[in-house]
Amino acid sequence: MTSEHRTGRPTGPRAVLVGLPGAGKTTVGRALAARLGTDFLDTDDAVETAAGLTIAEYFRLHGEAAFRDLEHDVVTRALTEHDGVLALGGGAVLDPRTRRTLLACPVVLLEIDVAEAVDRLGGSHDRPLLAGDPRARLAGLRAEREPLYREVARIVVDAGGPADEVAARIAARVPNRIAVGTGPDSYDVVVGRGLDGAVVRAAAGARRAFLAHAPTTAGLAQRLTDAMEAAGIRVVGHELPDAERAKTIETVTACWDRLADERFGREDVVVGVGGGATTDVAGFIAATWLRGVRVVNVPTTLLGMVDAALGGKTGINTSAGKNLVGSFHPPAAVVCDLDALGSLPPVDLRAGLAEVVKCGFIADPEILRLVEADGACAATEVGSPVLRELVERAVAVKARVVGEDLREAGMREILNYGHTFAHALELVEDFTWRHGDAVAVGMVFVAELAHAAGLLDAAVADRHRQVLTALGLPTTYRGASWDQLAEAMSRDKKVRGGELRFVVLTDVGAPTVLRAPDPEHLAAAFAAVAGDDADNRP
Template sequence: MIEARIAVRAERDYEVLVGRGLEDATAAAVGAEPRRVLLVHQPPLVERATLLERALSAAGHEVLTAVVPDGEAAKTSAVLADLWARLGRAAFTRQDLVVGLGGGAATDLAGFVAATWLRGVGVVHVPTTLLGMVDAAVGGKAAINTGEGKNLVGAFHSPRAVICDLDTLATLPPDDHAAGLAEVVKCGFIADPRILELVEADGGAAARDHGSSVLAELVRRAIEVKADVVSSDLREAGRREFLNYGHTLAHAIELSEDFRWRHGHAVAVGMVFAAELARAAGRLPAADVARHREVLTMLGLPTTYRQDRWPQLLRAMGRDKKTRGSTLRFVVLDGIARPGRLEGPDPALLEQAYATLEP
């Protein structure tokens, strides 16, 4: 049952479907035109991928299945080159289509494959994690990682549709579910305070319950925030940068940890850092900083990080996409749902903010 249809305006408008029992929605979204479909998925999703392959085959499509590594290990040039080779051998044309099934890494990779093959073929995303639903699969960003950083090689390539079946969240480990909630509450901090209120109402219990109506509302609200932002700023020339709240330090942590940390856990720490930086700069009240820690702790997310990594993290942040020349730029808040930018902060402020993350 489809519970919400959220429109996203892009070079080609598309819908994000949110609901339960959406097994047939993917085949409908692919449509009748493509002769061949590349189905990209991760190893734990073999059973679901098999069902989807059968549905696509029954609809008349020739399905190529590509199993890619779990997590960020999928987002490498080697995996990308292998997928390109498969498309070439199959004579994949511009009328054909890619389906990304899995978490955010799988949809990032599938989107980048689609963006780069023949200068762009269609893609439909079927995110199966909370993080994928509320962040990676929506908005048309596609990328792979390099040894120098996360998502440094990428493109903007909007999908034809995004299918968010909340029933798939039942299989998520608690830590993965919590990681997705970090991106949900990020949307609360930058745009929709009702998200924070829903989490705070029962100490985060309903948000952690994959079957709750509260979680369904949280997912819908987070997607609506992202859809509104990306519809007005498809290529990150303005407002879209606010969606990176907490991500400057988060990406540096992920690189420092060789991507062993979950993205959402790193974003949680990054948001606390950004809040403390805004407070040190005189832009955010202490009560709002405390609210960051309280909400994230309710959801089982980290709010501290080891102090000995600061020089390494500072170097990594210098390669962040928001950096201009040698000037660091951070998304910060001037209040809840009032995002802004802080450019070239004094190094002393950065160190002061980072010191508050001490475990």
Template structure:
């Protein structure tokens, strides 16, 4: 195991995010006293789940491997209910635990299953995608999707630790790596512009999972999120800034039936948020244009269908940041200066969308 970086996440239930290579040996130490550990995983990760199960068994905990549907298909109430049935059949108690092995969707599901079982048992996300490492696995947000929208049902349930094993990124498809970088770029715009500098300086290194640049990008993005959620677990204030670009992104995902990669939707959403701030007189044109340039350099989409606007607007009206009938958007007043734009009129919203439509 190489050098491990520990990034602390504060709050009422502090924990560490561990970043490094070959970290599976650290997992049992995060769950002392657990007699049984459910390992939720998607079918493509059975081999990794088996290895984790073997590590847990060697440490004296009985592993229960639970296969769940891949990607967003797993974030459904029927899947969660099936997981709870498995926990009940195995006699899981309050001292037992859940491990989520996979990308953002599986860790969201695993955290939700753990949050609801006996009103909350311990859990650990083992993030296997860049998106999972820098976003879903950190912060204690758990949830599932419904017909009404994405992540509208869930709870805040911090893990006891997070494992980000960089070795799993070596075999990650390039499109998935790039999709995860959209969330990294988001962190660059809202808090750490060095992230943007690193991408602009060496695009090849920023997309090479074995490079030290990718490790630095991941650690910087995790620190941004850790700093924010440490002071606002339940999204009552400053944590909203982490949703930069996500209002339109979640709407795109809903319209697409969750077939688009989350990072691709976020990429379009970031460009939209930049254009919205510019048209509202909040953001300078140079920083607005930088959104499109950085994301394009990473091979990410920056536009969506022009004819989808009515559906997108309807979907945004049930966004979690909305207050009553008033839409609220995270925007930038300047680089690394996020703020809220509340109640923009429909024409402004549509004008910004025309800048990202094709």
């Protein structure tokens, strides 16, 4: 697939600041850009550059109507081309065309009291609309513009206090954008709240979108359909079977037939809305239709956000095993809207946290500390800043690994920590176990295996149980026999040359691969997860 068909990263500003004159958009914007590590642009400066005049001079020579037309052109260009922090002139929202564009952007309204705004402006004489009685003029502007600011704003912040403090409050709420890779297959993962606009931006350039969604996400799918169609993208909706039942060749064939009926072309885009199974299938459809079209993943489960929707792995299941048929097909973008987690059953939220914990053990010990800090209370609270940080940290771990190893030729294998046992468990249980629950038990298994092989201290192996138990995740399995599980593991994709391979730890943050482990060590590890006293390790 050529790079032109990979276009679709949710480019555009990290944050757009709007508000009255005197709200501090420029000062706060510079502080916010520094905090986010990005660039800052004030559209008033850009307007003056384009005009070759100061705003006051342009007003005097050409009038407000001409100024607003020029401002609209400059703002529209900035919203498309600038990927840092953007501060708009106070009246930019007056143009309905600008407001329509802003609806797809992370807009922050800086609220300010009129009296404080006047004090900040002091004796400034370069604002034509405040000439005469600044306080009365500003009060009038507020009455006129406040409803328009609120129409486009996704975040409202009190602009009182030092600029650095205001910037910190904004930074905690604006979407975070995490880059995966740097080449033609690179893409962004956006994490935040209220991200319908990010989906629209990621799908930009397509004439049509094939929106494949899980039955449980029909409401969100309709909302995204409305948003994309308002932006001129025709949407073809298609409901997939729920969860793993979607990952069949029959499901994929039905989607191919629908795409053929709709004459779906290479310039169009597939959008997957749902859990990990949904994005797996949507990605596989996109990878195989016309040898590859864009896909935008919108995961609605925690497991999908931190694992399944990232990394470009797509696939379906067969009777022989999970994900044995698939391809590597990096998404154009992944949009993780944390608001979707509000309707997620607590058991599914906890299951997703297993993949977060995995990232902590293999690469980011701070994840473990955040979970352990308060007995995992904040980690399981949907609206908590701790959960958001955990998601961002887990995404960053996967982004770093995937960026260096797209096709699992080397270090990406560490992301399979706990998964060899987990996939076998899922297979013998006919996929009735939640994937995260299986991964939790799988991590305990490989921790015990590493300990039995003399690679890992007992304390670190025990820490697996402690962290997972605090989250309410399982750490034992008493279902199938070891022989059944071993047979299932022998079919795993990670088996090479007939030898079992396990990602294990030598310490927290120090993964390695254990090849063809001693059968006695495997038996000891299975005995530990089957419920035998862990203190009776060999």
